[in-house]
Amino acid sequence: MLNPDVTKDRPRSNERQPDVRDIIDYADRIGQLARIDGADWNIEIGVLAEIFAHSNPGRSPAVLFDKVKDYPPGMRIVSGLHNSCRRVAYSFGFPDSDDPTTIVKAYRDRMKSSFQLIPPVAVARGPILENIDRDDAVDLFKFPVPMVHEKDGGRYIGTYCVVIMQDPDTGWVNLGTYRTVAHDKHNAGVWMSPGKHGRLIREKYFKQGKPCPVLICCGLDPVLFLAGSHEIKHGTTEYAYAGGHRGRPYETVASELYGLPMPANAEIVLEGEFRPDETRAEGPFGEFTGYYASHVRDEPVVRVRRVYHRNDPILTMASPMRPPTDVSFAKCIVQSGMIWDEIESAGLSGVKGVWCHEAGAIRMFVVVSVEQMHPGHAQQAGMLVAGCHSGNYAGRWIIVVDSDIDPTNLDDVIWAMSTRCDPVVDIETIKRAWSTPLDPMLREPPWESTRAIVNACRPWSWRHEFPEVASASPDRRKAVEEKWADEIAKTTGRR
Numbered sequence: 001m002l003n004p005d006v007t008k009d010r011p012r013s014n015e016r017q018p019d020v021r022d023i024i025d026y027a028d029r030i031g032q033l034a035r036i037d038g039a040d041w042n043i044e045i046g047v048l049a050e051i052f053a054h055s056n057p058g059r060s061p062a063v064l065f066d067k068v069k070d071y072p073p074g075m076r077i078v079s080g081l082h083n084s085c086r087r088v089a090y091s092f093g094f095p096d097s098d099d100p101t102t103i104v105k106a107y108r109d110r111m112k113s114s115f116q117l118i119p120p121v122a123v124a125r126g127p128i129l130e131n132i133d134r135d136d137a138v139d140l141f142k143f144p145v146p147m148v149h150e151k152d153g154g155r156y157i158g159t160y161c162v163v164i165m166q167d168p169d170t171g172w173v174n175l176g177t178y179r180t181v182a183h184d185k186h187n188a189g190v191w192m193s194p195g196k197h198g199r200l201i202r203e204k205y206f207k208q209g210k211p212c213p214v215l216i217c218c219g220l221d222p223v224l225f226l227a228g229s230h231e232i233k234h235g236t237t238e239y240a241y242a243g244g245h246r247g248r249p250y251e252t253v254a255s256e257l258y259g260l261p262m263p264a265n266a267e268i269v270l271e272g273e274f275r276p277d278e279t280r281a282e283g284p285f286g287e288f289t290g291y292y293a294s295h296v297r298d299e300p301v302v303r304v305r306r307v308y309h310r311n312d313p314i315l316t317m318a319s320p321m322r323p324p325t326d327v328s329f330a331k332c333i334v335q336s337g338m339i340w341d342e343i344e345s346a347g348l349s350g351v352k353g354v355w356c357h358e359a360g361a362i363r364m365f366v367v368v369s370v371e372q373m374h375p376g377h378a379q380q381a382g383m384l385v386a387g388c389h390s391g392n393y394a395g396r397w398i399i400v401v402d403s404d405i406d407p408t409n410l411d412d413v414i415w416a417m418s419t420r421c422d423p424v425v426d427i428e429t430i431k432r433a434w435s436t437p438l439d440p441m442l443r444e445p446p447w448e449s450t451r452a453i454v455n456a457c458r459p460w461s462w463r464h465e466f467p468e469v470a471s472a473s474p475d476r477r478k479a480v481e482e483k484w485a486d487e488i489a490k491t492t493g494r495r
């Protein structure tokens with residue numbers, strides 16, 4: 001842990017608009033950037049992303065690919081931008097720390113105290129306008145679009161992306177991360193799970209028989225990406241959520257065709273429209289659950305009519321895979337913070353920690369620790385995690401543990417499940433909850449699944465008689481550690 005003082009946020013406002021280049025520079029400065037020149041866009045970059053993501057989960061480097069095979073130098077790809085505590089802390093402006101729980105607490109403390117949504121501001125120009133390709137000049141393969149996994153159904157240009165759409169009735173602008181395949185030079189396919197905000201907006205246009213305008217931003221800073229890939233409330237624009245964390249408004253530039261707001265400092269933005277009458281086969285794609293789960297299906301096509309990009313653009317890439325992935329660590333941090341914030345806002349007291357586990361594909365294994373204060377408290381905690389907006393989609397297991405259990409430590413969690421839980425009485429199930437075709441356990445609609453809430457807390461009614469934990473008390477342990485420090489260090493290397 002580098003700086004345990006989480007009560008003070010770093011000043012969040014700065015002169016320059018945040019962008020992807022800042023976080024790459026920061027990763028370089030702290031020795032967390034790998035540079036790979038000459039890799040092949042066809043599978044090799046995806047495999048390298050997997051190798052790096054699995055190399056040191058929670059501390060793996062960002063990887064910058066340049067001189068990609070068949071492409072000129074400068075057309076770059078970056079993966080794993082924020083796959084470490086320090087890079088997440090930097091992006092959000094939290095004090096520097098290498099400890100996940102510290103960052104989750106910093107998130108939740110900010111939400112409880114100083115956080116305010118900061119709407120974006122429109123500006124006339126920005127680096128995203130440095131190059132504009134129009135109509136016939138559009139070529140999605142101008143960029144080194146990767147074939148990420150061996151069995152993907154195409155080259156995916158949008159993985160670490162946000163898809164920007166505007167509600168035709170209310171004017172609300174939604175940003176959501178939805179995978180985007182480059183079908184050919186001019187056409188892209190976007191996959192949105194049932195119930196996702198972008199899909200609801202598109203359905204409104206299609207019901208009126210109209211094409212649906214859309215921007216696909218494929219190179220962007222991590223806070224905007226994390227906003228787009230989390231369940232921000234319906235009606236709130238992710239720009240304002242991300243701006244709230246940056247402590248300054250995002251600057252946006254109006255797109256040429258539809259006047260949609262593009263991040264002024266984005267690297268690459270595509271503009272076009274979904275047409276109600278045209279679909280193409282999309283998928284499969286290796287997904288966050290660790291499987292090629294959602295098969296091939298027909299999805300609406302985006303005819304791309306404008307491509308905006310910076311000079312020497314950087315395509316941001318996420319490589320979903322058998323977890324951990326190159327984005328899962330940061331997602332675990334933000335999602336844990338969001339769930340903590342939502343369950344406390346719903347009135348739950350005594351929460352000591354929340355952790356979404358990477359091995360559980362972030363969403364499917366969530367642990368909450370509580371200081372039990374009344375009968376039914378553990379059950380209430382589990383139900384709230386299962387039902388809150390951030391914890392609801394695509395879930396499976398919610399484990400409630402006592403406050404002496406570290407929710408991030410699977411040894412602790414499994415010990416609690418094994419020793420404080422009677423499966424017959426302590427596991428509740430909730431049926432027909434919100435899920436997705438990406439859930440490998442689902443084969444057909446409706447895309448609903450079951451949640452299990454596991455109460456692995458000491459039983460409330462006889463908690464005081466529950467056997468005592470057989471472990472050295474902290475004072476005794478400290479005293480013995482001090483006395484035998486040299487001997488311990490000799491064999492464990494720990495001081």
Ligand SMILES: Cc1cc2nc3c(=O)[nH]c(=O)nc-3n(C[C@H](O)[C@H](O)[C@H](O)COP(=O)(O)O)c2cc1C
Nearest residue numbers: 176177178179191192193196197198229230231318
């Ligand atoms: C790397 C990554 C890729 C994602 N791809 C998709 C996708 O292809 N389709 C989808 O519906 N959700 C996808 N998600 C999840 C959504 O981004 C997330 O549920 C978000 O809340 C969607 O925005 P919305 O709530 O505004 O609909 C992805 C998340 C991440 C981190």
